Amino acid sequence: MSIRAYMRKPLYDSRDENSIITVMARKGMLDYGSKGCMDTNDSLRVASLWHSMHAISQQLSPTTGCSEIELLEANTFDLHCFQSLTGTKFFVVCKLGTRHMEALLKVVYKLYIDYVLKNPFYEMKMPIRCEVFDINLTQTVQKDRVALLGR
């Protein structure tokens, strides 16, 4: 049993409705090799699709107060999503039944705040090119994997 996780982060500022700019930060394909890789265009399409689906799922809710899709369970993978208060969405694709992904996403959010948003050279809504962020992200995912599996 192993964690197979790869981070895929589309960043969309929902306050700005006129310019839909999707920012992608792709990190570490662990264990899947090249099979799961997507090129940038496809990543952008997937991210936009995911954002629209969030909105549609809110409309179809039978009760009030629906905020986001938290978990999508498919046949071969699970997708956990976390939305910050500003509408930035982080989602992680992992193996079926992996637990504690919500905690991981919150940690990644903290990393994003510390290494990306507080970076004076980072422009909002642009692709993330912060080395420190990348390093810390890889370390976090590795640590998470070790903690859950002991290897």
Add this chain to the structure above:
Amino acid sequence: SYISDPRQTIYIIEKGNAVLWGSEISPSPPVPTATGNNAHMMYVFNRNGVCLLYREWNRPLHTLNPQQDHKLMFGLLFSLKSLTAKMDPTNAEKGNLGIPQLPGQGCSFHSFRTNTYKLSFMETPSGIKFILVTNPRTGDLRETLKYIYNLYVEYVAKNPLYTPGTLIRCELFNTALDQYVRSIA
């Protein structure tokens, strides 16, 4: 009134419904663990996007009119299936996003959960899609949907008075469905 045919199966036709006499529904339903209505609503679509059935048990909020609601639901499922097929990390051969997938082709999702509801989805090989919307704490409903599919087969598909592709108006199916949904956790 009844009609018996040489194969010794008897159809009972009553109030516009025909039921196969003595048929058994398999798989057997999961053991009911809770009483009361936990399900919000249910949709059944065919492969062309026609909404064959919409049952509502508990829906305080109606955002759109029924036609728009059905179209939106079908569109959401189509897009989600397309997304999961594309995002599948175990499959190297992937078509472009948005290509219609045949039932069973590519990785498909079986449920998603938001903070207010959980949507469970099942597509049969013939393209009939069953959607059940329940409260978010519900467990895995795949067996439940399989049982509902069997109810559909027995009460609707085998009904000689039902035309495929049209709205389901089988009272016995509705009753059986209501009764069963009331018993799921």
